[in-house]
Amino acid sequence: MATLKLSNVKKSYGAVDVIKGVDLEIEHGEFVVFVGPSGCGKSTLLRMISGLEDITSGTLEIGGEVVNDKPPKERGIAMVFQSYAIFPHMTVRENVQFGLTIAGASKQEKEEKVAEAARVLQMEHLLDRRPSQLSGGQRQRVAIGRAIVRKPKVFLFDEPLSNLDAALRMDMRMEIGRLHDTLDATMIYVTHDQVEAMTLADKIVVLKDGLVMQVGTPMELFHEPANLFVAGFLGAPSMNFLDVDVTERDGTFAKVANAALDPITVAHKGRIDGPGKGVLGIRPQHVSAVEPGSGMLHGKVNMTERLGTETVANMTLQDGSTFIATFDEDKIFQQGESIDLVFSPEQAHLFAPGEMKSAAH
Numbered sequence: 001m002a003t004l005k006l007s008n009v010k011k012s013y014g015a016v017d018v019i020k021g022v023d024l025e026i027e028h029g030e031f032v033v034f035v036g037p038s039g040c041g042k043s044t045l046l047r048m049i050s051g052l053e054d055i056t057s058g059t060l061e062i063g064g065e066v067v068n069d070k071p072p073k074e075r076g077i078a079m080v081f082q083s084y085a086i087f088p089h090m091t092v093r094e095n096v097q098f099g100l101t102i103a104g105a106s107k108q109e110k111e112e113k114v115a116e117a118a119r120v121l122q123m124e125h126l127l128d129r130r131p132s133q134l135s136g137g138q139r140q141r142v143a144i145g146r147a148i149v150r151k152p153k154v155f156l157f158d159e160p161l162s163n164l165d166a167a168l169r170m171d172m173r174m175e176i177g178r179l180h181d182t183l184d185a186t187m188i189y190v191t192h193d194q195v196e197a198m199t200l201a202d203k204i205v206v207l208k209d210g211l212v213m214q215v216g217t218p219m220e221l222f223h224e225p226a227n228l229f230v231a232g233f234l235g236a237p238s239m240n241f242l243d244v245d246v247t248e249r250d251g252t253f254a255k256v257a258n259a260a261l262d263p264i265t266v267a268h269k270g271r272i273d274g275p276g277k278g279v280l281g282i283r284p285q286h287v288s289a290v291e292p293g294s295g296m297l298h299g300k301v302n303m304t305e306r307l308g309t310e311t312v313a314n315m316t317l318q319d320g321s322t323f324i325a326t327f328d329e330d331k332i333f334q335q336g337e338s339i340d341l342v343f344s345p346e347q348a349h350l351f352a353p354g355e356m357k358s359a360a361h
């Protein structure tokens, strides 16, 4: 049985529909990450699971029980926010055991649970400090400690690392991954950060405008995006999209070409129903540069960025579109230089035109 099950869950604020019908199952021990552009409803969905927001319609089950009308504290869930929400006048120990104190736990129970949380989070030496004597990462650890002592069935994280600098984010990301393994807990995590999503998740849920676009493992989403939106949203730099003419199509394959692309045959996966227009997606990492005239994709270089371990080239293709390619070696191109690219058609993705593409980032 799934630990958590959402069935046709919707949320409206007055006439505004924010979550438009979400179905999702989360198994015990899974690490699930919600991603999507700003305003797509990630936080709202998380808050509905926690009980901080009402569910307008549909059902939410936790452990097989419908909990739509249960208050947050009876759902067996703990939430960790981006603002740490810890009390400045209390020590770390008092902050961590706060929920237990409220619940009337004994001194011994509090001591045992705080000691365990402090051990898991490696913060035994911080227990007698006040929040003002802690770094941002340490404060976030206190907030997580407060969640751990409640032994929740499910942990919810709403962008917990977004206030931290890049180095600390990486440390805390690894710490949260380790925590997930140590606690064998179910975790749902909202983030803007692709790296967090790709590295932490067992399962990523991509949301757009209050709807689920695709659910899958990070690699399924990266290698088999279900639509143009997911294809453009995951991966950095973003996937390139070429408007192509589909000249032939049979049960499995389609022949495509345009002014910059010599005819190639790619799998259409049922997304194209006949000759006409299509959009071909090619990841920047999936191309190689060859001698001008000997490749299948033709353009000119606008600019290159040499990053040491890789080179990023921005080019204009012969159909007028912009194309980004990354090469995993140091390469030097002159501005205006002709460039030809090759790629493996199995790594290209054909989509129907007209779907909204996600904003590049």
Ligand SMILES: Nc1ncnc2c1ncn2[C@@H]1O[C@H](COP(=O)(O)OP(=O)(O)OP(=O)(O)O)[C@@H](O)[C@H]1O
Binding pocket: 013, 016, 018, 036, 037, 038, 039, 040, 041, 042, 043, 044, 045, 192
């Ligand atoms: N109380 C409210 N009343 C009306 N609209 C709201 C309310 N709370 C959120 N919204 C709207 O619901 C939509 C989803 O908001 P939500 O905060 O869930 O998005 P998000 O995906 O978490 O965004 P971000 O990544 O920017 O935090 C937004 O368009 C927002 O303006």
